[in-house]
Amino acid sequence: MAAEEAGMFVVAQTIGTVLCCKCGIPMAPNAANMCIKCLRSEIDITEGLQKNVIIIHCPECDSYLQPPRTWLKAQLESKELLTFCVKRLKNLNKVRLIHAEFIWTEPHSKRIKVKLKVQKEVLNGAILEQSYVVEYVQHEQMCESCSRVQANPDQWVAAVQLRQHVPHRRTFFYLEQLILKHGAAAAAIKIKQMDQGIDFFFSSRSHGLKFVDFIGKVTPVKSRSDKQLVSHDSKSNNYNYKHTFSVEICPICREDLICLPPRVVASLGNLGPLVICTKVSNSIALLDPLTLRLAFLDADQYWRTSFKSLLTSRLLVEFIVLDVEILSSEVNVGGFKYALADAQVARVSDFGKNDTIFNIRTHLGHLLNPGDYALGYDLYRANNNNSELEKHKNLVLPDVILMKKSYEEKRQKKRGKPRAWKLKSLDMEVDDKNRGDQEKMNSEYEQFLKDLEENPEMRFNISLYRNKEYQPSEMTSVTDGDDIPSVPLEELLADLDLSKAEDEDEDDDGDDDEMRE
Structure with missing residues (x-):
């Protein structure tokens, strides 16, 4: 009203319509002068894009081959697997990828389906969006490390013999936690506990060298390497060796x-x-x-x-x-x-x-x-x-x-009470010669746990996990009430169990369905 009194007129803008040049229905104008249905019938932007792809899957370690020789571990319907599947597609750079998601298939069907939504500029600058499904067919093939283990578990290429000439194993207890936190021995096909040390076996020399380099960064060591000829193909001039790395840790330990x-x-x-x-x-x-x-x-x-x-x-x-x-x-x-x-x-x-x-x-x-x-x-x-x-x-x-x-006198009062935390351990085979010293090893491991409680500097580089077996009432934040050092709760990590987490999610979904009904 105020605008009319002032002599001003406001004209509402309207969008005009045009007729589709193919079917003649009214539509909003665009650069191609065709409706969406006619445009899609005339042009298929997914033409030339892959709809079927073959991928190599290792059933033992649940990994996928990323050519030429890299194996990627990924769970079904995970972000890692979705990224792997999208990267395997050729000519995808001709269109613009908008969205990608999995379509559910039976786990035993050896099929993975991914729905992709893409965009592309077509006639006269018009942008067309289209969805299509890519089917990935899994071909089962064991990776090199799994096939080597299946053929002969003792068939290794590189062995790292880690030794320290001291009458205790405190250093190896600490090294074990460092190796677990950084995943330094993830490529090891076998780990064996030996007298005064541990042996690590790898399927390639590069993995052994990488592990030796890691040990040298966390403790003073000296190392030497040897190799033994296993086979020789004179026609192709190929030599197969077994490499052994002898690594000696300095005998000086903390508190010496x-x-x-x-x-x-x-x-x-x-x-x-x-x-x-x-x-x-x-x-x-x-x-x-x-x-x-x-x-x-x-x-x-x-x-x-x-x-x-x-x-x-x-x-x-x-x-x-x-x-x-x-x-x-x-x-x-x-x-x-x-x-x-x-x-x-x-x-x-x-x-x-x-x-x-x-x-x-x-x-x-x-x-x-x-x-x-x-x-x-x-x-x-x-x-x-x-x-x-x-x-x-x-x-x-x-x-x-x-x-x-x-704090031994004060610990006597609380002897037998469980700790609120725990440590993980490497999957090691024990040498037959070391089985008789189990009581000595248990006492040394208990002393190592006490050192972790008393020394926050030692805990800084390792991962401690909450022990779910104990009641929360038994877990204290700083001390146990008698000036005894303990591990604060904020330093503990939750030990994730994927199987339990999936069961809990299924229970939650079931409860939600009941509520909807």
């Missing part, structure tokens, strides 16, 4: 007490010579517990002047702290917190037998309080036959070097 050789002491700026190993990765972290000086040794530096531990963690003795006097404030050294302190300690085993007390200096002043228990090395009674000690003149050994706070 070390007496450095004079040459290493000089190269590290007169560190030590009595130091403790705080961390082993691709380098060795060495800490002087009396001065809090820290130095790192990489693999090349270590193997150039290799040395062994003075005392290992198996010789740790439990002490009780009688008094602590802090000498310095808490400092961060190499990602760990330390504080120098003078302390009075006594062996727990001496209670009721003697009054021997040691006045020592320790780097654990920020953790220890009078009445606490600690694990350390008893150098007062230790029989040291290390040749490196004789090379250092006028070296005075301390009576005791403490390594870490002990």
